[in-house]
Amino acid sequence: MRTMSVRYAPVGWNRNKIFYDVVLLAAVVAYILLYIKIAPSFQDVTRPTSGAILRAQAFGTCAFLMLTFILCIGPLARLDTRFLPLLYNRRHFGVITCAVAFTHASTIVSIYFSFSPLNKYVAVLASNTSYDRFLGFPFETFGIFALFLLLVLAATSHDFWLRFLTPPIWKAIHISIYVAYAAIVCHIVLGSLQSKQSPLLAAVVGLSVIAVTGLHLIAGRIERQKDRNTAESASESTAEAPWVLAGQVDDIADGRGIVVALEDGERVAVFRYGDRLSALANVCAHQNGPLGEGRIVDGYVTCPWHGFQYRPSDGCSPPPFTEKAATYRLRLDGRRILLDPRPNEPGTHVEPVRVTPTSETEA
Amino acid sequence: MLRRHRAAHAYMWKALAIFLPAMLIAALAIRQHGPTEKPAVQLEEPATGAGASAEGTES
Numbered sequence: 001m002r003t004m005s006v007r008y009a010p011v012g013w014n015r016n017k018i019f020y021d022v023v024l025l026a027a028v029v030a031y032i033l034l035y036i037k038i039a040p041s042f043q044d045v046t047r048p049t050s051g052a053i054l055r056a057q058a059f060g061t062c063a064f065l066m067l068t069f070i071l072c073i074g075p076l077a078r079l080d081t082r083f084l085p086l087l088y089n090r091r092h093f094g095v096i097t098c099a100v101a102f103t104h105a106s107t108i109v110s111i112y113f114s115f116s117p118l119n120k121y122v123a124v125l126a127s128n129t130s131y132d133r134f135l136g137f138p139f140e141t142f143g144i145f146a147l148f149l150l151l152v153l154a155a156t157s158h159d160f161w162l163r164f165l166t167p168p169i170w171k172a173i174h175i176s177i178y179v180a181y182a183a184i185v186c187h188i189v190l191g192s193l194q195s196k197q198s199p200l201l202a203a204v205v206g207l208s209v210i211a212v213t214g215l216h217l218i219a220g221r222i223e224r225q226k227d228r229n230t231a232e233s234a235s236e237s238t239a240e241a242p243w244v245l246a247g248q249v250d251d252i253a254d255g256r257g258i259v260v261a262l263e264d265g266e267r268v269a270v271f272r273y274g275d276r277l278s279a280l281a282n283v284c285a286h287q288n289g290p291l292g293e294g295r296i297v298d299g300y301v302t303c304p305w306h307g308f309q310y311r312p313s314d315g316c317s318p319p320p321f322t323e324k325a326a327t328y329r330l331r332l333d334g335r336r337i338l339l340d341p342r343p344n345e346p347g348t349h350v351e352p353v354r355v356t357p358t359s360e361t362e363a
Numbered sequence: 364m365l366r367r368h369r370a371a372h373a374y375m376w377k378a379l380a381i382f383l384p385a386m387l388i389a390a391l392a393i394r395q396h397g398p399t400e401k402p403a404v405q406l407e408e409p410a411t412g413a414g415a416s417a418e419g420t421e422s
Contacts, residue, residue: 182382209383210384213379214380223369
């Protein structure tokens with residue numbers, strides 16, 4: 001389950017990743033071949049499209065659809081845990097998307113700029129400089145910008161860069177995937193959608209925008225509502241400040257956790273394992289995955305995204321790994337779990353709370 | 364996810380939810396239709412009389 005690596009390795013392959021990548025590559029090849037086969041039957045017979053342009057269109061639309069899918073995986077996994085396996089290898093998906101987009105760009109440059117008196121790469125930027133217009137705006141610029149971002153993200157996608165840059169910086173860089181998506185939408189609506197009348201392409205772009213933005217807004221709204229509910233019940237709390245109510249012991253299944261939202265917006269994961277309870281920050285040190293939605297595997301809290309693990313009592317990853325999560329103090333008031341919302345330094349040992357069996361269990 | 368990252372995500376997607384549809388609608392609404400987009404029109408056959416006269420000239 002664990003995927004952490006001690007030494008640098010180009011790709012930490014395992015069976016799941018190989019299967020994921022094989023299926024993905026097969027889908028990409030099938031899409032490209034189908035597009036090249038089927039698209040000519042929809043074109044205007046008086047203005048046939050050349051094979052090279054068809055290939056460029058196939059790679060371009062494929063990259064756009066792949067990016068749409070990638071951006072939908074995150075909110076889908078938040079809304080339904082059945083989508084979590086897609087999230088597991090999302091970075092490979094992103095790297096393949098970058099390769100497909102790069103092929104699209106190379107094909108376009110070869111078709112339209114090979115015979116320019118200028119260097120073909122200079123010609124891409126110099127052929128249209130109408131930056132002061134909306135219609136006729138050099139849409140290529142958006143495509144180049146998006147490709148540059150995709151290349152940066154693909155190049156820094158490995159865990160080596162995550163450790164080297166530190167998770168907050170890495171995460172901040174990788175949020176630019178949203179900017180890349182916006183740039184690609186601009187690239188299409190000011191490019192292909194202007195140069196040819198294609199209701200199908202307009203519909204695909206429209207549906208993509210609705211799906212990507214809609215899913216993110218819905219997932220965000222549901223999470224905010226959940227946070228508000230748990231924060232309200234936590235603030236009902238006890239008279240003994242700063243302790244807040246985290247939930248009931250019997251609400252947590254063995255080997256599982258619950259997520260408690262605090263008033264300041266941070267989240268804490270409370271885990272039950274056997275007759276013990278421990279609390280950790282809900283944020284995985286790897287990619288900010290939601291630890292509270294994971295489970296206990298081999299005695300360790302295991303992140304549902306990529307399998308990073310933490311000891312529940314002190315938030316430390318098992319040796320030789322060095323990741324740490326902040327811990328929180330817990331205590332019991334009958335069957336109620338009370339949480340001290342002040343985090344301890346990551347890696348601080350907190351004695352797990354012992355749970356007595358319920359009277360039903362005893363009976 | 365850290366609170367500040369969640370907040371950044373939320374702001375970004377709210378902005379994109381306004382910007383992207385607006386961009387798409389605006390670009391489609393003010394799109395210019397070029398003469399090459401008109402459907403192909405089959406040319407009329409030459410008039411019978413003109414064809415006959417041409418034939419007559421040739422002979």
